[in-house]
Amino acid sequence: MTTLSPGKTANQQIIDLIKWGEDYFQQTDIENPRQEMEWLVSDLLSCSRMELYVNAKTEVSAIQLKTLKVWVQRRLAGEPLQYITGKTEFFGLPFHIDANVLIPRPETERLVEVAIDIAQCGNAENIVDVGTGSGCVAVALAVKLPSAKIIAIDNSEDILELARKNANSNGVSEQIKFLQLDILSKELDDNFDLMISNPPYIPPNELSTLSKGIRDHEPMQALTDRNDGLTFYRRFAEKGRGWISKGGQIILEVGRNKHPQKVKQIFSNAGYVNLNMFKDYNGDDRVLAIEV
Numbered sequence: 001m002t003t004l005s006p007g008k009t010a011n012q013q014i015i016d017l018i019k020w021g022e023d024y025f026q027q028t029d030i031e032n033p034r035q036e037m038e039w040l041v042s043d044l045l046s047c048s049r050m051e052l053y054v055n056a057k058t059e060v061s062a063i064q065l066k067t068l069k070v071w072v073q074r075r076l077a078g079e080p081l082q083y084i085t086g087k088t089e090f091f092g093l094p095f096h097i098d099a100n101v102l103i104p105r106p107e108t109e110r111l112v113e114v115a116i117d118i119a120q121c122g123n124a125e126n127i128v129d130v131g132t133g134s135g136c137v138a139v140a141l142a143v144k145l146p147s148a149k150i151i152a153i154d155n156s157e158d159i160l161e162l163a164r165k166n167a168n169s170n171g172v173s174e175q176i177k178f179l180q181l182d183i184l185s186k187e188l189d190d191n192f193d194l195m196i197s198n199p200p201y202i203p204p205n206e207l208s209t210l211s212k213g214i215r216d217h218e219p220m221q222a223l224t225d226r227n228d229g230l231t232f233y234r235r236f237a238e239k240g241r242g243w244i245s246k247g248g249q250i251i252l253e254v255g256r257n258k259h260p261q262k263v264k265q266i267f268s269n270a271g272y273v274n275l276n277m278f279k280d281y282n283g284d285d286r287v288l289a290i291e292v
Helices: 014-026 033-045 049-054 062-076 081-085 106-122 136-144 157-169 204-209 212-217 231-243 259-269
Strands: 009-013 059-061 087-090 093-096 126-130 149-154 176-180 192-197 244-253 275-279 285-291
Touching (some): 033 081, 093 136, 106 192, 136 157, 192 231, 259 285
Antiparallel strands (some): 009 059
């Protein structure tokens, strides 16, 4: 836990702050007021949620209290917790995060699980992650596939800097090469055993169905292709045979409703034969694996 500065306490104990925040959040539409306040306070003090109660009577500093009040106001305005604290967890690993990248979601953990299974069965060692964002997919693959060499691509150098930071903090920076490239207009120079991607796939006319927190705070360029939600999949179907070795795999996250079947049809129309759809833990089609 962060050491408190003697003589600079705000006469507020940890337990008081949790109760205050819980009461405050209960007046809003925040679903889990106490849990959210525990997350904020534990991040503020760099401790676990259990340690909050072990040290419940500890007073926080005036500076810490000021920071927490700002965080609470940001949360009340609808900003996601992960952007407020700058931290999140994915596949059991810690990640730094900011508003330039999507918040990793459980559905994408399913994408990684499928990729790991396929990579291990096919001895895939050369992997490309298209649209790496925070680097969560590339880093999780590197941790679970220690012999893999991964190229992680994004079109923003600022985003790649965050991804590099996450690779470093998770001890896999030697396995991952980060490359700035616009996959829609540029070619991949190498040939890979496996491609993985969670591309922007929400059509503009469906953005209104997203929660306000996502619409107002997560980056639009990572959510939508500003077309029909299929732009990147067409590109992958067109270029896949040139980018992926024969017998290799393209593994893609897909959206809801009819989107999975539309994506599958794109690859079927392009002549790909071995297409396998995997469901997430809600029973929805979520990951499409295409053999090249």
